[in-house]
Amino acid sequence: MSELKTLQPVVDALSRPFWQAARAHHLVLPRCEGCQTLRAHFERWCAVCGDEHFQWERLSGRGKVWSHCIFHRIYFPSSDLKVPYNVAVVALEEGPRLISNIVGIDSQFIEIDMPVIVHFEDMTEEISLVKFKPLHFSV
């Protein structure tokens, strides 16, 4: 892992549709066919009803900042990530929460409950990261 420059997600069979959609700038998550629960992680079974069947569903991309923080310590020295940088938990309007970064705004001005919308950041031919930007303004 020492050559790692960018922190690319480790894509596996269960998550590939998520990342393929993201590359096409669509936000999708698996919705359980058994109980209709939308989930924000990639496992075979629904943790609510145990069903293995699900459909990938395209989401609005809108949400609110659930919480946010600013990293000052370097945890990934081999990557090109520069501190300080923000990390936010975004609560999607459909319910699930995603870890992400808020772009288009100085980290100091991010606030809880701030409305945000998805903003895809192309990293490679295969990967676009799912980031968010303020819905109403940018600084």
Add this chain to the structure above:
Amino acid sequence: MKNSQSAAVIGVGSTAFGNFPEEDATTLGIAALHSALQDAGLQMQDIDGLILHRVADYQRFVRTTGLQPRFMNTVPGQGRMTGVAIQAAASAILSGAAKTIALVHGNDGRSVGARYGGLTDRYGTGAEQLWFPYGMTSPGAVNALQFQRHMKKYGTTSEQLAAVAVAFRKHAGLNPLAVMQKPITVEDHQNSRFICEPLHLLDYCLINDGGVAMILTSAERARDAKQPAAYLRGFAMASRLSEGEFSDDFGRECMRKVADDVFAMAGVGPEDINALMIYDNFSPSVMFNLEGYGFCPVGESGRWIQDGRLELTGQYPTNTNGGHLSESYMQGWSLNVEAVRQIRADCGARQVPDAHFVQYLSGGPISTSIIYGSQPV
């Protein structure tokens, strides 16, 4: 689940805490066990049960100690498992599965450069897919995100939070084992560098090497023990692992369940508790625990912990050994040992007068609590 019997701690031991590159988790654990045996006036052959925590090589541990346990377990190395392990031991004693159980924690986190956060830390749901690409990692960041919400929702401030670190450092100054002894002020806390903003360096626990051991037996056998016993008057647990890392209520509902059970079992309430030992991986955890277990009103912990309430002369002396923030991060074990020492009135300058009930609190995602008492049921 009130039981006419109970389990009791009859021996505790710990090594020094610090940077010991010549030791490893197994040797530190064995040294701590020898210290606990000496404390209890027992021999290795008196032990018929063993639970290991963070000791990587159980086989070497057993071979090196010559133990022949008829009850044995190892638990995963997270600190949330400490209360789980102690409760498993108590249950095994109450069921008759073992007579005298040694619980041993060996931690070489500092000398091996253990890191919480980064590529080697798989903490977090789907971390390598959903956290790392955004630079997200570490339990400290989760705590920072939770504290940010507490600030927004209740008007809590970082200056208020400083009271936790300041109080525990004051206690550490009275504990020769504590790694950090120099008193700190609110200003020191505020001026310490940000690690994951809004949390400062002084909100983080201290990773060190060390070993801690406890010996449990039945209350009946504890009557003949060399040391005054600390009786497990109540113990309970609940989990909220399925919620993921981000709890809307700071884990309160889960802690509330544990509080109801542990107080019912012990037959006491928060007003009867003389000292608290709270799992302080990060200082906001202390506030969340105080609210979750019902010691202070929801949302008010920021104000509630002011004016020395957690200090030795306050209403609830807390983490009298200095806790993870100032003694060392022994993942809850040293806090349980301190609870026992307080019950025994063995704490010297940091002794809480008339410590008849001392409670261990751990917030989660597996919430556990233990109430130690100076008298059997």
